[in-house]
Amino acid sequence: MQKITTPTLLLDEGICKANIRRMAEKAQHHNLRFKPHMKTHQSAQVGEWIKDAGVTAITVSSIDMAHYFAQNGWKDITIAFPCNVGRTQELNKLAQNITLTLLINKPETAHQLETHLTSTLNTYIEIDTGSARSGLASDDIRAIKELITVIQKTKFINWVGFYSHAGHSYSCRSEQExxxxxHSIVKQFNNLKKCINPDFGTFEICSGDTPCCSVANNFGPIDAISPGNFVFYDLMQTQIGSCTPTDIAVAMVCPVVDKYPKRNELIIHGGAVHFSKESMTKNGLTHYGAVAQKIDNHWKPLDTASHLVKLSQEHGVICCSDVIFKSYDIGDAITILPIHSCLTANLMSQYQLTDKNGTQVNMM
Structure with missing residues (x-):
């Protein structure tokens, strides 16, 4: 691999494929449809690794992302974001060529969409199981039934079930949490299924956050899972309890451009435009990444005292232990595990594989 002289996001193909294989096997073991979310990697190449694991249906977060993966051969795509009725023309084009599933959370969305649709598509109703972001509360049975009835009266929209992303699992700090x-999600969907089944027959329940999909072994009435971050994982997921550092498949490598011995700080070319400003706090320290090294084919934080502690647009400041500070000179490249791999990958727009050739992998 050539010397790295600019901020570079490394991707370990072996770790990534192991993460994909493990989640696919878990879905199969629990008789769940596996519809992984592609928003973390946004890459046709990583998509091929997912396809190699037997996956035929995927989840995305935007119409543009749906177009990208449709152009790369995917035929069953869910856009897991409240439907944007202003882009119905694009949805029509997509629905002509693939099985397209949307999220519709309000009757007025269904009415507006139906007015302009010329192609048949599917929809989930999004259920808010506790994240307080978007979707209907699981116990708002009246509103849910009303919405199903409205959708079923349309010509071009097929209601197929419920979708939920338990974003509140990101506040967890252990496998127990x-x-x-x-357990709460399963209980909510069990109750919802009892209330809906007598009137509306069978339907699918899809749930998709990485912490629950990684740790849970009881999926109850859930029929499908759509986690996304699991392909790469990151420091945030280690703090949550979803994985260990050895599961992290991506790492930033940045050049050291300055040193300050009195502060034990290294200055790197690697700022907010590369890492994002997503931070985490542990043991009273807020930081944007941990200094790491490849050991036994896995990245591991080098110690508990060396972190990326400050970011401006292009600058990064790493506060180091004495040992780490003395280990790096100006011109060296230093490896940092990102806090949130989804945001870092989106900003970097491409990966460099850790193979001997440093192969480039493009994103959408």
């Missing part, structure tokens, strides 16, 4: 969130 993740399991408690999953």
């Amino acid at each position: 993740i399991s408690e969130v999953q």
